[in-house]
Amino acid sequence: MTEDAPRHVRPYGDTTGDGMIQLSFTLPVAPGPHAEAAAAAFAAKMGLDPAMVVHAKGVGERFTFFVVYGRSPVILDLDEVKVVEREFPLLTAKEINLKIRSRLKRRMVVVGATVGTDAHTVGLDAILNVKGFAGEKGLESYRELRVVNLGAQVDARDLVERAVSERADALLVSQVVTQRDAHLQHVREVADALTTGWPARQRRPKLLVGGPRFDPASAAALGADRVFAKGTTPREVASYLVHELPAGGPARRSR
């Protein structure tokens, strides 16, 4: 933020401080003057003043779609705005490989899957496959990482079982379908399977969750260690993985 950037802001329509915003929504109200008045009332209750219903169109007989322009009274204090800042430094591939070798004294094992009934693999592959994403090579290209990519539609228990047999250091779980909160449900299943299925004496692997519609702040609520949202790159994930390595910690695991 530059020196003279204001701390308190309002939305910008075409003049500083005008507070103008646009929104669109549908009400289950038959089209007509009553529907338009309802839309204006709804927007007013959202705080818009004035609230201009600039477009109203019936969708079938029971619904009306609206576009509303209006002025929001909200003044935002930017100092109150919180973001999930990257809590770890972004390293180069070389630094990442070096850290794994010196701290773990063996290759780090990551097991990835899209769990539940979700069949989307492009996001997971973007992180794992050599081809990578946004010009960065995927985790498979790191010499000190051993990647097991189980693909999609993997049952949570099967994933954990495989992770046990591979002695995984991290589980990478992808979820794309979010209708009826399917993604949250599926991640919780993995967290539960880890709790019940992971050998007590073995160090529990990190649970990384990714997908375009996750709230980055929701890790704890999901029983995960970290959530990666839209636009994540492989290097970010690799950097996180080494950041989470215990400094000079145990090189070998029990068992």
Add this chain to the structure above:
Amino acid sequence: MTARAPLLHLDQRTVRKARKLAERAAAPVVELARTHTTTSVERAVLRLAGLTGADAEGIPWVNRLVDAVAADVGLEHGVALPVFDALASGEHADLATLAQKAAAGGAQFRLPAGVGHQRARRLAQRAVGAGIGRIDRARKDRDVMLRRLGDPPKPWIYLIVATGDIYEDIPQAQAAARAGADIIAVIRSTGQSLLDYVPEGATREGFAGTYATQENFRLMRAALDEVSRELGRYVRLTNDASGLCMPEIATLAGLERLDMMLNDCMYGIIFRDINPRRTFIDQRFSRQIHARAGIVINTGEDNYLTTADAVDAAHTVVVSQLLNERFGLEAGLQDWQLGLGHAFEINPALPEQFRLELAQAQLVRELFPHAPLKYMPPTKHMTGNVFFGYLLDAFFNLAGVLTNQEIILVGMMTEGIVTPFLSDRDLALENVRYVRDACAGLAEDFVPARGGFIAQRAAQVLAESVELLERIADEGLFTAIADGTFGITKRPADGGRGLDGVVVRADGYYNPAGALLEQAGPVGRPA
């Protein structure tokens, strides 16, 4: 649609060569399908024979009965002979009672010989013939409705409705039809393609889609009949046949008068990890049923472009279309039933993206002049910027109009975000209507320059297709699929789900439905 004069001046020898190669590549796979059966094919036979319903756990009786037969005598002779032999004994009132007893271990199966064999065969033929008769009647009903109500002009506007709850879907589908949709697609809940049984009854709990069940089919078709009468045009219904139960879902679609079905030769393999052999065997039977039912199939080549690049992999789409065409014709489908799929998926950031799209769309149009092509909107490059998405969808609609695509799937500006809101569909239809009306007849003025960019690009994609087909014809389709040729996804012939349901047919294999369908039914162009 009457084919327009070709514009691209494709080398017809190359086109013929491509078809020959596709035939060669398909031949061993067809042979595999002719010599094998699957649990789902056998369950479809029982469905045709009239067996419905499920046990207390929701497992259909057809599954229970096929499992019981498999345990006693195996499936290599088909399920019909042992089942109708048991029925002929007179100890079981009907198929449903037999299935219940069999599930409880109270029925024994054997392979009948001699007179018993003849008797079982006759009974099976009669029962299954009645089921096929119901499919024929459904087809006639459609023809009558089409004549009475009128068939909407092409391009048909195809819209997806699938909230997960059939009772939410119905009013949304009716609203969509009133707003101009010609085809309503109810897509399935995630996970259904991996279920090795078809759920029963009306359902309200799907994820990102609604379960395909016979009752859901019936409810939606009835609702669309109602709205068709109101609108004075026949509104078509479509669903997905792919998955582990392809033959059964195809059968239910025929019985309940669905009009189109997503039925691709490789979608289940590549995007659901269903075993390749299982898929091809199931697919042949399901397409025989579709052929009989007068159902138009939709193939899924558009999907390859979500995992592969639409420019680099353009030829894999054409190759797959040629294979789908070959498999379809072999199973008895006619050209008017081959809704081959393709898509507008080239990265909009690429210079001349629209010209490249036109080249591909026109190429497909000319390669398959009699097929009701299904053109899919952009999905992969749709982002959270719904405004740009709306613009891109308009360009897609324009490409569809210019190149005479016949089934236009309506693009949603929220494609990159969520399954669409009610209003998204309405806005999307407004987009289609505007482009279709504003550009009516513009196709007539679309004459790509001879030897120009579009013609050259089309010729190049065709040449690459022939090259790939040569490789596939030599190395085999299973090898190509295992190598990741389609959708850059590798699927080995022995991998994936459902291989345990594949059975080699024995010499005396008998499938009354297969026998009736091979004789080619009353196929023809709809009135």
